[in-house]
Amino acid sequence: MSGSSSSECAGIIRRLQDKYGEIPWWPGDTDEVLIGAILTQQTRWENVTRALDLLKAGGLCSIPAIFYADTPDIENAIRCTGFYRVKARRLRALATFVMTRYGGTRAMEGVPTHSLREGLLSVPGIGEETADSILCYGFNRASFVIDAYTHRICRCRGIPEERGHLKAVFEEVLPREPGAYRQTHAHIVEYAKEFCGKKRCSKCILMSSDG
DNA sequence: GACCAGGTCCTTG
DNA sequence: CAAGGACATGGT
Numbered sequence: 001m002s003g004s005s006s007s008e009c010a011g012i013i014r015r016l017q018d019k020y021g022e023i024p025w026w027p028g029d030t031d032e033v034l035i036g037a038i039l040t041q042q043t044r045w046e047n048v049t050r051a052l053d054l055l056k057a058g059g060l061c062s063i064p065a066i067f068y069a070d071t072p073d074i075e076n077a078i079r080c081t082g083f084y085r086v087k088a089r090r091l092r093a094l095a096t097f098v099m100t101r102y103g104g105t106r107a108m109e110g111v112p113t114h115s116l117r118e119g120l121l122s123v124p125g126i127g128e129e130t131a132d133s134i135l136c137y138g139f140n141r142a143s144f145v146i147d148a149y150t151h152r153i154c155r156c157r158g159i160p161e162e163r164g165h166l167k168a169v170f171e172e173v174l175p176r177e178p179g180a181y182r183q184t185h186a187h188i189v190e191y192a193k194e195f196c197g198k199k200r201c202s203k204c205i206l207m208s209s210d211g
Numbered sequence: 212g213a214c215c216a217g218g219t220c221c222t223t224g
Numbered sequence: 225c226a227a228g229g230a231c232a233t234g235g236t
Contacts (some may be wrong), residue, residue, distance in 0.1 A: 041218040047234065048217095082216085082233040091221085127219050147217045189217060198215075 005159050005169045012153060012206050013173065017201040018189035025186035026137045028052075029104045031062040033138035034098070037130050038090050063105055067095040090125030096156045097123045103140070113141045128163065136185070140178045145168045145185045150194035156201045 026033060032052060054077040055061040060069050074088040081087060086164075095181045101119065102108050108116060111133060120131040127148070135143040146166045154161055174180050195203045 039218095040216095042216060042231090043218090043233085044216050044235075079235060083218090083231045084218085084233075086231050125219065129218065135219080145217085149217065185217090193217085 005165070006173050008157050008159050009169050010173045011186050012157065013170075013187075015206055016191055017185065020187050020190060023184065023186055024192065025182060026133075027047075030138045032133055034063060034090060034094060034105065035061060035066065037133040037138070038076060038087055038094060038125065040133075041087070041130065043044045043081045047081045047205075054080075056080070063095045063098050066091050067099045086125070093123050093125055102175060107124065108139065113139075116141070117143065120186070132167075133183060136178055136181050140182055141179050142171070142176050144174070144181050146170075147187050149196065150185075152192050152196040152198075152201070153188055153206065156196065156204060161186075 004017055007179060026036070026118070028036065035055065036048055038092060039051050050062060054084070055074075058073060058077055059065055060074060060077060064071055066074065071092065074091060078087055078091075079082050083169050098120065103112075110199060116139065120126050121128070126134075132143045132145040136143040144167055146163050147161055150166060151161050152171075154166060159166070168194060170181075174184060191206075195201050
């Protein structure tokens with residue numbers, strides 16, 4: 001792996017840890033994480049929590065409930081997350097995959113990570129980021145999430161942005177523990193939301209020397 | 212009104 | 225394969 005990228009990423013990880021410490025992130029049971037992972041696509045998390053509350057109020061915040069629900073009921077609950085028709089379809093596709101292949105998320109816990117990932121990626125509407133979010137936050141697997149914020153931070157540090165490269169580098173540098181993966185990803189999002197615009201970063205604590 | 216948000220898929224060149 | 229567009233609501 002690129003030694004340069006590795007040391008840069010290691011530096012980013014360490015400085016973010018120093019800045020933020022332990023922060024809670026993406027709470028909820030497994031089913032709720034799967035649903036949230038779809039809803040948060042290209043959408044602010046605050047809008048997602050509102051939709052999750054509406055789903056809960058309607059008894060629709062679980063994979064079986066989504067599987068058996070009427071599509072219009074799902075659409076109404078998730079409208080505030082945008083792309084609501086597409087997302088309702090994706091939720092149905094995910095629920096269908098889980099229920100028909102495993103009978104529920106509980107039965108997926110013993111399935112090997114690479115096998116789970118492959119299955120998730122076969123579901124229409126689930127790409128690499130969503131799959132990794134589900135694996136890392138929903139199933140406690142060491143699969144690092146590369147999102148738009150990760151790209152921004154790495155761009156600002158001159159690290160090659162290709163997704164597979166970034167995923168490999170972070171997974172090489174971090175201890176192979178889901179908790180460490182979750183924490184680092186949470187740090188990246190917190191930092192980037194505040195300091196990294198789409199075009200340029202306003203401030204960069206990641207810039208300091210040593211590395 | 213313009214621009215953006217923790218993506219993914221489909222169509223074009 | 226790269227680039228562009230569609231999907232849609234809500235906040236700044």
